[in-house]
Amino acid sequence: MSTRTTGSETPQVGGTPTNARRTAASSPAPNRETPWEHLPDVPSGLRPVLGHVAPAPPTVHPGTALAQGGCPVPHAESGHVLLGHGAGGRLQAELLERVLLPGLRTDGRPSGRPLEDAALLDWRPREESTPTADPDAEAGPDADLVISTDGFVVHPLFFPGGDIGALAVHGTVNDLAMRGAMPVALALAAIIEEGLPIADLQAVFASVGRAARAAGITVVTGDTKVVERGAADRLFLTTTGIGRRIPGLRPSAGAARPGDVVLLSGPIGLHGITVLSARGDLGFEADIASDTRPLHRVVRALAPLGADVHTLRDPTRGGVAAALTEIARDSGVEIAVDELALPVPPAVAAACDLLGLDPLHVANEGCLLAMVAPDRADAALAALRELPESRDAVAIGTVAAGRPGRVVMRTGLGGIRPVEMPIGEQLPRIC
Amino acid sequence: MKYVDEFRDPVAARRLLDELRITATRPWRIMEVCGGQTHTLVRQGIDELLPAGIRMIHGPGCPVCVTPLETIDRALALAARDDVVLASFGDMLRVPGSDGDLLSVRARGGDVRVVYSPLDALRLAAAEPGREVVLLAVGFETTAPTTAMAVLRAAELGLENFSLLVSHVLVPPAMTALLDAPDCQVQAFLAAGHVCAVMGWTEYEPIAARYRVPIVVTGFEPLDLVEGVLMAVRQLEAGQARVENQYARAVRRTGNTAARDAVRRVFRIADRPWRGIGPIPGSGLELTDEFAHFDALRRLAPDVPASTEPAECLAGAVLTGTVVPTDCPAYGVRCTPRHPLGAPMVSSEGTCAAYHAAGRERSPR
Numbered sequence: 001m002s003t004r005t006t007g008s009e010t011p012q013v014g015g016t017p018t019n020a021r022r023t024a025a026s027s028p029a030p031n032r033e034t035p036w037e038h039l040p041d042v043p044s045g046l047r048p049v050l051g052h053v054a055p056a057p058p059t060v061h062p063g064t065a066l067a068q069g070g071c072p073v074p075h076a077e078s079g080h081v082l083l084g085h086g087a088g089g090r091l092q093a094e095l096l097e098r099v100l101l102p103g104l105r106t107d108g109r110p111s112g113r114p115l116e117d118a119a120l121l122d123w124r125p126r127e128e129s130t131p132t133a134d135p136d137a138e139a140g141p142d143a144d145l146v147i148s149t150d151g152f153v154v155h156p157l158f159f160p161g162g163d164i165g166a167l168a169v170h171g172t173v174n175d176l177a178m179r180g181a182m183p184v185a186l187a188l189a190a191i192i193e194e195g196l197p198i199a200d201l202q203a204v205f206a207s208v209g210r211a212a213r214a215a216g217i218t219v220v221t222g223d224t225k226v227v228e229r230g231a232a233d234r235l236f237l238t239t240t241g242i243g244r245r246i247p248g249l250r251p252s253a254g255a256a257r258p259g260d261v262v263l264l265s266g267p268i269g270l271h272g273i274t275v276l277s278a279r280g281d282l283g284f285e286a287d288i289a290s291d292t293r294p295l296h297r298v299v300r301a302l303a304p305l306g307a308d309v310h311t312l313r314d315p316t317r318g319g320v321a322a323a324l325t326e327i328a329r330d331s332g333v334e335i336a337v338d339e340l341a342l343p344v345p346p347a348v349a350a351a352c353d354l355l356g357l358d359p360l361h362v363a364n365e366g367c368l369l370a371m372v373a374p375d376r377a378d379a380a381l382a383a384l385r386e387l388p389e390s391r392d393a394v395a396i397g398t399v400a401a402g403r404p405g406r407v408v409m410r411t412g413l414g415g416i417r418p419v420e421m422p423i424g425e426q427l428p429r430i431c
Numbered sequence: 432m433k434y435v436d437e438f439r440d441p442v443a444a445r446r447l448l449d450e451l452r453i454t455a456t457r458p459w460r461i462m463e464v465c466g467g468q469t470h471t472l473v474r475q476g477i478d479e480l481l482p483a484g485i486r487m488i489h490g491p492g493c494p495v496c497v498t499p500l501e502t503i504d505r506a507l508a509l510a511a512r513d514d515v516v517l518a519s520f521g522d523m524l525r526v527p528g529s530d531g532d533l534l535s536v537r538a539r540g541g542d543v544r545v546v547y548s549p550l551d552a553l554r555l556a557a558a559e560p561g562r563e564v565v566l567l568a569v570g571f572e573t574t575a576p577t578t579a580m581a582v583l584r585a586a587e588l589g590l591e592n593f594s595l596l597v598s599h600v601l602v603p604p605a606m607t608a609l610l611d612a613p614d615c616q617v618q619a620f621l622a623a624g625h626v627c628a629v630m631g632w633t634e635y636e637p638i639a640a641r642y643r644v645p646i647v648v649t650g651f652e653p654l655d656l657v658e659g660v661l662m663a664v665r666q667l668e669a670g671q672a673r674v675e676n677q678y679a680r681a682v683r684r685t686g687n688t689a690a691r692d693a694v695r696r697v698f699r700i701a702d703r704p705w706r707g708i709g710p711i712p713g714s715g716l717e718l719t720d721e722f723a724h725f726d727a728l729r730r731l732a733p734d735v736p737a738s739t740e741p742a743e744c745l746a747g748a749v750l751t752g753t754v755v756p757t758d759c760p761a762y763g764v765r766c767t768p769r770h771p772l773g774a775p776m777v778s779s780e781g782t783c784a785a786y787h788a789a790g791r792e793r794s795p796r
Contacts, residue, residue, distance in 0.1 A: 084534065413476060413653060414445075415475055415476025417789045418788075418789070425524075
């Protein structure tokens, strides 16, 4: 994997319990009755498809790089990857579109399909599955196997309300849930920096185990690498999850429709501000905790609404602004949000005011956005409010045909302003 | 939020706007000096809710925007050195220099750290005695006291690896320079509340008297701004020109004496070029002889070639209020927050960035 790799290298040979035991050293011994063994044994029929596909060029503000000659590399003036390329904003979208995805695709062309949190897999043998003309097309609508993967690089490793271990479980469980799936099993890879206290590693893996058990799943396979001091920042985790779709739910980032009501399952900004504050360099401490939590039960609560749940998205990096912008783009709709309806906790609002950040750009790890048919919005809200993790669910806006790809905010004073995807890193202002 | 929500109350704002509509009988042009005020005005759409005759001119009060290109180039040169840690406020990282910005220097291996306060830079210096920590010290009278405190503390600790690239600027000389310009359109000022919280408003009294302009010390919340405009219009309509304090919950006439004393001890007044505007006499701060050994220019002598701004950028005209960003041919096309040609498109306080974030479209030509 890396020329710098040293230490305990665990070759990954598949989802065998032995491998899982070696990896998840401090988590409980894996159950031989792992969910893997209940899955159809037809890997030859597995047709992995890309969950992330190049988006159409942004429509809101034409110009920018394209007008400057359509540079092939984001931020060509630098020619290097910037931290902002990983911040979930416009820079990251450009990196995906122009650098990463072209390499993964056989024809190098974007397919125009939505960028989803997780991909559907058609696990049946090829002759049984619905044939499609496009070899890259996502599995048919009746596919019920879902796969997602996510990397975790949070600093600090431990913060109020969670740690990198819980985050790694919740992140992938939630990405599966956003396609309407309940988690079945997790794979976990750890890249550990030389010098990390063993006690920290134990604490993180214990947290992984607790979070997985709480979500009703186990880590069934994994991999461990140790790199030289300085080659990583203490501990990086990657989780890959397999899930099964709840019958009837078919949410997609491309399925929001004009008229839909936009629901938000809980307060925003808590995770991002908590992590910033836990770094200890802000000069103030906010008395808040990360909202990191699994959302599959919240999604299951929406199951009775079936196909009336059009889109689900957890607004992680890039915040609510990035999530809504992606949905507006992928669904070809305009989304309007009411400023006064947004649940921004006072500590988050105060911290954002101080630092010059927009709460809509701050990361969340425990709430979701749902685009629901207007006549089912009340039923959806009622269902959400019955669960403790989404008891503060509210309607925050509406979907319209409008200008496709645009997101606007109706301000408290009666004005309208566009909501922009953040560009890259969040840069606290001077004063 | 306690103590803030009442200044964002839409009903009260509408009431003040109604009162303004009754009060204003003629067109008036009012400059809000501070970029933070510009941001609130544009973000909340307040400037478009004002009576038709009241035009807001956006002032040069964005410290990121007015930091000279040469200073940015020096920061880029210093940040690229192996022996230097460059400490900066976050929004300086994306300001374009002659060749890239601090973000790209960092991506190429330069050690650039975001600090939230000058005292954070001091902590960095204490923690890494083998490396020179250079603080890019920019900002108005609001940030100068914390820089001064950092210098005093560094002197006390005898820190030898801490220095500053100083580009602090002062508001009143810039207001005077604007008023002296032959095409000045400003008839009243909303002075920056936070600057006055430190400095008080005694400096503004001679300006109001000499140039016959009302000056209203104004806060940053929507209600503050509408009330500030109303107070300015009342004075204009009555033919008055005095300093008034809208931001009474934070500002006293004499300001914060301890903060002013710290600034006076560490800095002296100097001439300073403003990016996009040009040199303004007596508008900057530089270290006094007693603290000159903390000057990064003296200590590290970053050598940079003479720099020129992109010819297309109208930052100067925007900063002096003679054009609005949407008049600029590059606005939203070749100049965006993603690819800024000039500094006003970078900071969230910059006028061009505020317009762009509010979705204002380029004027038809």
